[in-house]
Amino acid sequence: MALKLRVDDKLIVRAREAAHRITGEVQGFIEQHTTTSTERAVVRLFGVEGKGLDDVPLPNLVVENIQDGGGLDKGASYWVCNAMARHSLSAQEVAQAVGHGKLDLIKVAQADEGRIRETAHLIAQETLDRITRNRQTRSGFINQWGERPAPWLYIIVATGNIYEDVIQAQNAARQGADVIAVIRSTAQSLLDYVPEGATTEGFAGTYATQENFRIMRRALDEVSEELGRYIRLTNYASGLCMPEIAALGAVERLDMMLSDSMYGILFRDINMKRTLVDQHFARMIQAQAGIIINTGEDNYLTTDDAYEAANTVLASQFINEQFAHRSGMTDELIGLGHAFEMDPRQEDGLLYEMADALLSRHCFPKAPLKYMPPTRHMTGNIFMGHIMDAMFNLTSVATNQHIHLIGVMTEAIHTPFLHDRALAIENARYVFGYARHFFEEFDLKKGGLIEKRANDVLQQSVDLLEHIEHVGLMTAIAEGTFGRVRRQPTGGKGLDGVVAKGPQHFNPFFDLILKGGAH
Amino acid sequence: MEPNWVKPYGDTTNDGAMQLSFTLPVKNGGVAREAAKRLCESMNLENVQIVHQKDLGGGYTFFVVYGRCTQAVDISDIHVPEVQAPSWDMHQVNTIAHEKLGRKITVVGACTGTDAHTVGLDAILNMKGFHGNYGLERYSEFTVHNLGSQVPNETLVAKAIEVNADAILVSQVVTQKNIHLSNLTQLVDLLEAEGLRDSIILIAGGPRITHELAVELGYDAGFGPGTVPSEVASYLLKELLGRKGIMI
Numbered sequence: 001m002a003l004k005l006r007v008d009d010k011l012i013v014r015a016r017e018a019a020h021r022i023t024g025e026v027q028g029f030i031e032q033h034t035t036t037s038t039e040r041a042v043v044r045l046f047g048v049e050g051k052g053l054d055d056v057p058l059p060n061l062v063v064e065n066i067q068d069g070g071g072l073d074k075g076a077s078y079w080v081c082n083a084m085a086r087h088s089l090s091a092q093e094v095a096q097a098v099g100h101g102k103l104d105l106i107k108v109a110q111a112d113e114g115r116i117r118e119t120a121h122l123i124a125q126e127t128l129d130r131i132t133r134n135r136q137t138r139s140g141f142i143n144q145w146g147e148r149p150a151p152w153l154y155i156i157v158a159t160g161n162i163y164e165d166v167i168q169a170q171n172a173a174r175q176g177a178d179v180i181a182v183i184r185s186t187a188q189s190l191l192d193y194v195p196e197g198a199t200t201e202g203f204a205g206t207y208a209t210q211e212n213f214r215i216m217r218r219a220l221d222e223v224s225e226e227l228g229r230y231i232r233l234t235n236y237a238s239g240l241c242m243p244e245i246a247a248l249g250a251v252e253r254l255d256m257m258l259s260d261s262m263y264g265i266l267f268r269d270i271n272m273k274r275t276l277v278d279q280h281f282a283r284m285i286q287a288q289a290g291i292i293i294n295t296g297e298d299n300y301l302t303t304d305d306a307y308e309a310a311n312t313v314l315a316s317q318f319i320n321e322q323f324a325h326r327s328g329m330t331d332e333l334i335g336l337g338h339a340f341e342m343d344p345r346q347e348d349g350l351l352y353e354m355a356d357a358l359l360s361r362h363c364f365p366k367a368p369l370k371y372m373p374p375t376r377h378m379t380g381n382i383f384m385g386h387i388m389d390a391m392f393n394l395t396s397v398a399t400n401q402h403i404h405l406i407g408v409m410t411e412a413i414h415t416p417f418l419h420d421r422a423l424a425i426e427n428a429r430y431v432f433g434y435a436r437h438f439f440e441e442f443d444l445k446k447g448g449l450i451e452k453r454a455n456d457v458l459q460q461s462v463d464l465l466e467h468i469e470h471v472g473l474m475t476a477i478a479e480g481t482f483g484r485v486r487r488q489p490t491g492g493k494g495l496d497g498v499v500a501k502g503p504q505h506f507n508p509f510f511d512l513i514l515k516g517g518a519h
Numbered sequence: 520m521e522p523n524w525v526k527p528y529g530d531t532t533n534d535g536a537m538q539l540s541f542t543l544p545v546k547n548g549g550v551a552r553e554a555a556k557r558l559c560e561s562m563n564l565e566n567v568q569i570v571h572q573k574d575l576g577g578g579y580t581f582f583v584v585y586g587r588c589t590q591a592v593d594i595s596d597i598h599v600p601e602v603q604a605p606s607w608d609m610h611q612v613n614t615i616a617h618e619k620l621g622r623k624i625t626v627v628g629a630c631t632g633t634d635a636h637t638v639g640l641d642a643i644l645n646m647k648g649f650h651g652n653y654g655l656e657r658y659s660e661f662t663v664h665n666l667g668s669q670v671p672n673e674t675l676v677a678k679a680i681e682v683n684a685d686a687i688l689v690s691q692v693v694t695q696k697n698i699h700l701s702n703l704t705q706l707v708d709l710l711e712a713e714g715l716r717d718s719i720i721l722i723a724g725g726p727r728i729t730h731e732l733a734v735e736l737g738y739d740a741g742f743g744p745g746t747v748p749s750e751v752a753s754y755l756l757k758e759l760l761g762r763k764g765i766m767i
Contacts, residue, residue, distance in 0.1 A: 170577070171579075302637065303641070379726070379744065412638075412692065419581040422581060423581075
């Protein structure tokens with residue numbers, strides 16, 4: 001680590017313990033409930049793909065059939081595997097029969113429950129084996145080619161057309177990208193289904209579909225081979241279909257996913273119960289697949305002030321970390337987010353940015369932190385914007401950030417042109433290389449402004465976390481604690497997809513993962 | 520009026536100095552360089568200098584170019600409509616509103632459609648404001664409903680009806696394929712369908728918005744980059760008073 005921060009480490013322990021209790025308080029609710037999207041993820045993990053009547057995706061038709069029949073409290077596995085056992089069909093064949101109105105899962109005579117569970121465990125194990133093989137393939141590539149030093153350059157493509165995205169992604173890799181993120185079509189996070197097939201029309205992004213994941217994975221494997229280094233693929237999981245998209249990411253070997261425990265609640269107005277239940281299963285699957293999650297705390301600083309609200313970012317990072325641990329994630333997979341968003345007119349802004357970035361680094365030493373570039377104060381003055389991005393790059397390398405989303409000078413104007421991106425990469429590579437070991441030569445001034453700022457933010461984060469613990473997470477969200485956005489426990493989209501689990505509910509992936517049977 | 524011809528200025532009057540940067544889908548090399556030069560000449564630049572060219576991979580080349588513009592523009596002939604508003608500060612707006620209007624002014628604001636960039640809207644509405652100029656939330660005589668980003672036009676109109684808004688503020692920042700224009704016109708259509716267009720002051724803002732464009736799209740006023748909250752507040756107050764027949 002470059003610069004070493006001294007803060008009161010007892011406060012870090014207090015923050016982490018408060019976050020542990022905050023998440024523990026809702027974990028009971030989470031584990032007693034399932035959701036339509038969680039059950040659809042299970043159906044997808046059974047290998048179901050394709051569309052049925054009216055072009056509705058088969059996983060939706062299967063889960064709707066069960067929900068309409070009042071059987072979702074037992075879980076989709078129960079009904080699908082019952083039909084598989086009874087009719088000697090594959091999961092895909094069952095789904096197709098349901099999807100074309102030829103089979104009603106609720107009406108199939110019930111097999112012995114032991115046999116249903118056995119069937120489910122067999123096919124779940126097959127999928128988990130596939131996910132494990134993906135993990136091995138990834139580590140094989142990385143062992144063969146090695147890793148580049150952090151910060152990794154994370155670059156966005158967002159043409160709306162998967163085939164154009166492929167061209168841009170391969171070009172970005174050749175220009176120096178380490179991670180390619182395919183931006184989703186606007187508002188896909190609010191669709192309560194995952195579209196099917198390769199797509200060529202999206203707005204400000206490309207739909208996340210299983211086929212698009214496959215196409216981009218293939219393209220990045222191709223360019224990885226060409227360049228002799230592994231190019232990571234990222235997509236977005238947060239949204240109404242969080243667990244389903246996580247499942248597809250696991251199966252199609254995505255390497256990172258945007259997966260936040262609260263982002264959907266705050267910034268997409270998805271119901272908080274829905275998101276909290278959804279994120280639990282999504283992250284369990286991501287943990288199995290070795291997918292690095294990216295959390296979205298940076299967003300708080302687009303609606304709140306970066307100098308004043310730094311404690312909300314840190315507090316949320318502790319909460320996201322604890323939720324991720326509860327899904328079995330190790331620290332190495334928890335890419336906590338934050339951002340360089342202070343007002344460029346603020347005197348000593350660089351000092352405060354450095355302090356805040358160091359503080360996150362210090363509190364989460366093993367986490368591959370995701371650092372986001374300036375957006376809020378970017379303007380049409382691209383020349384000034386390029387300098388702000390350089391300051392961001394400097395802060396990132398000085399404070400040893402891990403996943404570095406490239407700042408592009410045309411941020412406030414349009415999705416990047418080819419040369420916008422090339423100039424942005426040139427900027428980052430220049431600053432990273434030029435300043436690589438510079439900060440190792442320095443000790444931070446004891447009791448100086450950076451330490452003082454870090455200690456203040458840490459203390460405020462502890463105060464905030466202890467307040468959240470006192471009122472409860474759901475009330476805290478309703479109070480507008482994060483990003484000054486207020487959400488009510490019964491408000492937002494998707495609450496009708498939250499279902500209490502019955503005594504017979506089972507999800508074979510839960511069972512196998514919790515038993516460690518996936519390895 | 521006397522014509523007043525102007526040309527771009529570098530370091531000498533009328534030198535016409537301009538800089539451009541662009542990418543050509545041509546492999547880096549002599550052909551790419553000559554293509555960039557000829558392209559600029561066909562744009563009426565002379566003394567074209569390709570000061571930088573860089574291979575972007577995949578058969579694309581990036582250029583930075585300087586040239587001298589051969590064209591001039593007569594600015595005596597240009598008339599740009601601008602928002603006509605007094606330059607009151609927050610205190611003056613509050614005092615005048617309190618004394619002359621005698622009630623609070625209700626505004627509803629949103630970034631509509633797919634736009635997730637609330638920076639412009641927040642600069643005008645949030646307490647903190649912009650450039651040391653407090654936002655409308657801090658005005659004692661304003662009631663502000665900031666709906667945030669990605670708000671459907673239908674939701675915005677429903678909210679305006681619910682709170683009996685005096686004004687709607689729409690912000691559009693990032694665009695692709697000019698979607699911001701259809702978002703803006705759809706809102707006008709909706710208000711007209713509800714019979715509300717004439718009773719609500721409709722304002723658009725954003726880096727690509729000019730007053731002229733806003734009026735053309737059916738808005739009462741448009742505010743571009745650099746607008747501070749007090750300008751919007753002064754305009755709103757003057758307009759509301761004017762509609763009551765109070766000139767000031």
